[in-house]
Amino acid sequence: MEEILSGQDYNQLRAFLAVAEALSFSRAAATLGVSPSALSQMVRGLEDSVGLQLLHRTTRTVALTEVGEALFQRIRPAAREMGLALNQIAESRENPAGTVRVHTFRSAVRKHIDPILESFTARYPNVVLDITLDDQVVDIVAGGFDAALRIGEVIEKDMVAVRLGPELRQIAVATPDYLARYGAPQHPRDLVHHRCIRWRWPGEALPYAWEFFEDEAWFSVAVDGPLIFSDKESALVATLKGIGIGFPIEDTVREPLADGRLVALLEPWCAPFPGLFICYPRQRQMAPALRAFIDAVRAGPETQGGQAAARSVPAKSA
Template sequence: MEPLLSGTDFNQLRAFLAVADSLSFSRAAELLGVSPSALSQTVRGFEERLGVRLFNRTTRSVVLTEAGEALFRRVRPAVSELGGAIDQARQQRGRPAGTVRIHAFRSAAEKYIEPVLPAFARDYPEIIVDITLDDAVIDLVAGGYDAAIRIGEVIERDMVAVRLGPDLRQLAVAAPEYLALHGVPEHPRDLVNHRCIRWRWPGRPTPYAWEFFEDGAWFEVAVGGPLIVDDKRMALRAALQGVGIGFAVEDTVAEHIAAGRLRALLEPWSAPFPGLFLCYPQQRQMAPALRAFIDALRAGAGG
């Protein structure tokens, strides 16, 4: 039998994973409840024991080295599996317990997670729900997450996907003040001559190309404009202020359209697409804590 990790081994490995997850000593230290200097010392001691540098550090950034990346890829799934095994053992007490780690788009968490949290916390006092709000599309298993809420088009094929809501539709919208100054686009391709507010997927280098539907097929328009953001709320506020034409899910702008603060544009080319789904890796035996959370979300969504 392989010897168990010593306390020092476990603490150093835990420190390494926390920094590798966030690529920030300060954020990792806050998560672990230690000072950044203590965390840095622990990681440095781990590197010295291994005889290899795991991170390249500057005053502004922390990046995994090749060796650190390789260690992270191998260790993260193992630690997640270990955590799942411990949580499963805890379930023998008769009540679901342990931690459920969820990765969710911000808008999805507001719509589907927040409404069920009060009742869930009351009904399952021994379950900790650890939620990361992030519009990036990441590898759930490598990130150590149990489940995620995403739009259908970015869910991996080997994931179990449970629909939470109806199809969605994106609309180009603009404030009346903007349209009075710059005119109204008559076709999506006219957008190349307008000032558009662009959104970039977190972690991706280029802005998202706006998608429209015509003659049975989707096509993209690479718009330009004075503002690029990775936060959809800021993009919406900029559109309301007349900075340019925005592109947003219909639900998030319907109230502003009804009130006349925004005008919907190019609707004949705005088709629905698969909406929000709860997704999780296929597994032979699901931890009761995760099952309880999934059931709560499905019930809250009317599924």
């Protein structure tokens, strides 16, 4: 656009405004931190550019011409508005405001977002958290999200990813009643002869093939069974009812394992994998509201980083 100012035009207008406000070259020069002669040159440059005299100058006084007065009255409100805008942005560093759009796996919400919501909203009343709960792996940038919480193996390589907790592990589990009726698998490949509670990644056509670790490599078993869910909590409920063998995250079944409602199966083949991370696009200047949210999640209820796995396990193929 031709109306956009060049750097020289902006500096000349700024010089003119300072002189018009102070009606003194020396006072205006002190305000801008330049010499009076340099300030005079900038004003003359502006007058040469518009082809009209903007200031009357004598050895004792400075006054606006009629054209200068009209220009001054026209641009002074715009200059003040720009100053207010910059001040507002600077203030937002101390008082974050605005909307932070977050895409998160459901499991991450319970563990890392729910526990901080009360304190975060109290501390940052001008920040709106727009949280989408979805286990589908979406493009963060294309979806218009500022950040995402997801497991490490499905994070895009160009994202900044910060670990939120220790590695996770999926384990096969079943109720004592199910095992009494159908017996226990002795190897993951035995699962093809069992009733399994399956789960499907949102947006995928086929159910997730259960992944196990053996001989320093991951392998998959395409299990079968009477139920397929797109929600892991529902799959766990069905497992607890004894309908079939489930494959939940170990952390979500510690209580039923401890009280005997569930029995762990095939543990030698159930290896840890990268846990939950908060990830966001790489950026030079981060919005204060986003920085506040990331810091709050990182400092959340659990010690960050967790413990290293007992054995070295290569990453799954995403």
